[in-house]
């Protein structure tokens with residue numbers, strides 16, 4: 001059985017200091033974590049996100065923005081076994097700078113996801129799941145057992161309603177405050193409503209152009225439900241973190257959004273006997 | 275350094291951005307925020323309206339109360355107002371002091387002839403199907419009216435809805451010396467970085483698209499380019515100042 005300690009041993013860096021016991025005053029600082037970034041290769045070559053996402057580019061901007069770690073997961077592939085291995089490799093190569101998540105497609109990989117995901121968490125050290133395609137019980141039962149968060153970018157916000165109700169122990173992070181690049185402001189409002197009604201739904205702030213909805217979300221839901229993200233390397237984390245900073249929140253609230261909340265969710269990892 | 279926001283909004287109407295909604299942008303608040311953001315002057319334009327003569331008159335009134343802070347831009351609908359645009363625009367520039375025109379719809383010869391005579395820039399964001407870039411909508415107008423200076427807002431693609439919309443905008447600027455890009459409402463900063471790296475610096479104009487979007491984000495987007503002080507000053511205001519001076 002994999003434990004939190006294993007994760008910390010391989011995670012290194014700030015997460016270790018922040019999660020392990022008896023930290024010094026300096027180490028007790030909440031790390032700044034970007035909850036949404038992509039890395040690795042894809043075969044299709046039709047868009048940036050079906051071609052390549054360079055982790056070193058992310059690290060360069062992270063340094064300037066003061067971000068300690070980024071959650072990374074694959075860009076768009078048809079199936080994800082190889083892409084997830086690449087993510088694990090990037091996490092090993094840049095130890096301490098990245099937290100790896102798996103990505104899966106519940107349609108193209110149907111029936112094989114449970115075994116893959118258990119292995120990816122237990123053996124490769126991945127600690128969450130990114131979804132674009134709507135998940136069924138195979139995926140959701142597995143993430144519930146593993147105790148990992150799901151970052152979900154659904155076609156419509158409404159798709160998260162039933163799964164968040166049926167799986168109350170699974171933490172769902174709704175990407176882009178419900179609307180990638182604020183393509184429809186009504187989806188931002190739907191996302192805020194969804195997070196209000198479900199204790200296990202959180203909102204990621206990445207790639208939101210209509211920043212007044214970030215402000216509205218923080219004020220209506222409280223900082224506890226908001227998680228800083230960027231969508232690197234397509235979206236610049238330096239500007240995305242500025243959008244949080246300009247809210248001029250009390251320090252404790254800002255720390256929750258910039259890392260504390262995600263850190264708490266990642267601490268629920270249980271792992272699972274294969 | 276004079277900082278000029280090349281594209282902001284004031285007054286009542288329907289949002290330029292889709293999905294449309296009713297908006298009412300308060301110019302007093304806009305001025306307050308611009309001062310806080312270190313912006314010296316703001317170019318304001320009406321949201322979509324069923325009555326542009328009234329909307330333009332409102333913009334002019336607001337500007338005349340704070341001429342050191344605000345620069346007014348007219349809007350016209352080239353199809354709906356066909357036949358009357360030349361006369362209206364002439365009065366709006368010469369009597370009301372407006373300094374540019376935004377075209378709500380594909381510009382016609384009438385609108386472009388008027389802009390050419392008055393020597394004012396034309397702001398035009400092509401309304402198009404989701405997924406289509408701005409390229410097609412600019413080739414004919416930019417080549418037929420080489421003396422009209424066009425401002426394509428949002429680096430060609432509001433909220434970076436497609437990445438190729440930005441790439442098409444960059445290519446338009448490379449091809450036509452009379453096309454300028456404004457920087458308001460960009461979701462994916464890397465295309466602005468590309469523009470700053472690849473295009474003549476005088477063709478990029480700082481804009482916020484406030485109060486629909488936050489002015490501070492607009493200013494920060496340019497700061498993050500880490501340009502030389504000269505280039506930074508050019509984009510932040512000098513370029514727009516030159517464009518307006520010629521008018």
Ligand SMILES: [Zn+2]
Nearest residue numbers: 036037038231
């Ligand atoms: Zn993403």
